[in-house]
Amino acid sequence: MRVSLFITCYNDTLFPATGQAVVRLLERLGHTIDFPLEQTCCGQMHYNTGYQQEAMPLMRRFVEIFRDSEAVCIPSSSCVAMIRDHYPKMAAEQSDPGLARAVDELLPRVYEMTELLVHRFGLEDVGAYFPHRVTYHASCHSLRSLHLGDVPQRLLRKVRGIELVDLPNIDRCCGFGGTFSIKMGDVSAAMLAEKMKDVENTGAEVITAVDTSCLMHIFGGLHRQRAGVRMAHIAEILAPTETDEGAGA
Numbered sequence: 126m127r128v129s130l131f132i133t134c135y136n137d138t139l140f141p142a143t144g145q146a147v148v149r150l151l152e153r154l155g156h157t158i159d160f161p162l163e164q165t166c167c168g169q170m171h172y173n174t175g176y177q178q179e180a181m182p183l184m185r186r187f188v189e190i191f192r193d194s195e196a197v198c199i200p201s202s203s204c205v206a207m208i209r210d211h212y213p214k215m216a217a218e219q220s221d222p223g224l225a226r227a228v229d230e231l232l233p234r235v236y237e238m239t240e241l242l243v244h245r246f247g248l249e250d251v252g253a254y255f256p257h258r259v260t261y262h263a264s265c266h267s268l269r270s271l272h273l274g275d276v277p278q279r280l281l282r283k284v285r286g287i288e289l290v291d292l293p294n295i296d297r298c299c300g301f302g303g304t305f306s307i308k309m310g311d312v313s314a315a316m317l318a319e320k321m322k323d324v325e326n327t328g329a330e331v332i333t334a335v336d337t338s339c340l341m342h343i344f345g346g347l348h349r350q351r352a353g354v355r356m357a358h359i360a361e362i363l364a365p366t367e368t369d370e371g372a373g374a
Contacts, residue, residue, distance in 0.1 A: 126156050126196060127156070127158075127194075128151055128156050128157070128158055128194075128196050128197075129159045129161065129191055129195070129197045129198070130144065130147060130148065130151075130158055130159070130160050130197075130198050131187070131197055132144040132160070132164070132200070133167070133199065133200065133201045134165065135201065135337060135338055136201070136337055136358075139337070139341065140341075142358075143337055143358040143360055146361040146363075146364040147198065147200050147238060147360045147364075148160075149364045150253075150363050151198065153251075153252070153366070154248070154251060159194070161191070164187070164190055166183050167204045168181075168187075168207065169203060169204060170304070171183065172211055172215075173207075173303055174303075174304050184212055184216070184228075188216075188224065188227050188228055188231055191234075191235075192230070192231055194231075197231075197234055197235045197236065198236055198238055199235065199236065199237055199238065200237075200238045200358060201336050201337070201338070202264055202271050202273065202336055203266040203270075203303075203336055203338060205235060205236070205237040205271060206266040206270035206271055208232070209235070209270070209271075210270060212232070213225070213229065213232070216228040237267070237335060238359070238360060239273065239335055240273060240276055242280060243276045243279060249280055249282075249283050251280065251283070251363050252366055253283070253362060253363045253364065253365060254285045254365055254366050254367040255284050255285075255286055255362045255365060256285075256286030256287070257286075257287065258290060258328060258329050259287055259288065259289055259290065259329055259330070259331045259332070259357075260289070260290045260291070260324060260327040260332055260333070261277060261278055261281060261289070261292060261295070261333050261334065262292055262295070262320070262332055262333070262339060262340070262343065263296060263334070264334055264338075265302075266336065267334075268296060273335070277334075280359070280363060281359070284362060285367065286367075287362070290328065291327075293327075294320075297319065298316055298320075299316065299320045299339050299343050300314065300315070300316025300320065300342065301338055306342060313342075318346070320343055321343065321346050321352070324343065324347065324352075324354060329354060330354065330355065331356070331362075332344065332354055333356070333357050333358065333359050333361075333362055334358070335358070337358050340356040340358065341356070343356070344356040
């Protein structure tokens with residue numbers, strides 16, 4: 126299958142290794158990756174902060190760029206949630222039947238990365254190797270908007286060499302929430318403190334998730350405490366195999 130990668134502005138700017146891991150994984154599974162260079166942002170930051178009109182051109186741009194894609198892979202549940210939950214409403218407000226129709230036609234082909242693997246490709250064992258003690262954080266958008274359930278964990282359980290440890294209170298928010306962590310800094314810090322306790326209690330070497338935004342927030346706190354826990358987007362765990370040089374490093 127030809128898969129179009131929407132890398133997300135967050136990954137492109139701060140965590141390019143995430144996108145590289147997605148490409149490595151999907152190509153290893155036999156798919157062809159298309160990366161439209163003109164892609165920018167889905168508009169989530171603008172929309173959620175109250176700048177909904179400013180998000181409209183970004184929504185139109187996304188639809189135009191990916192309207193002919195066979196499948197769109199997005200390594201971020203929050204961006205997929207923005208597209209699924211808000212693009213139809215945004216398009217309806219434009220009094221543009223063509224745009225609304227294009228959104229409706231595109232949405233069934235937009236996937237968060239783990240649901241693409243499990244629900245579209247029918248895979249759980251992707252041949253990965255990652256010999257580390259890992260715990261998984263379920264982001265709010267993955268749980269409450271996309272309803273991924275245990276899809277990411279099903280993929281992680283099939284990884285060779287992994288020791289997957291359940292994270293206590295997995296359904297609790299880490300406190301990031303984009304601009305929430307700036308506007309409500311004290312509340313965000315208190316939520317983060319609880320999440321860090323849960324992570325440290327697992328004894329994990331690595332914390333993973335389907336959103337690097339949550340991981341950045343959690344890892345930032347752990348790093349400041351010198352907790353010795355590192356972060357890895359789930360793509361970075363699913364991409365390596367036993368035959369790779371430095372596999373699972």
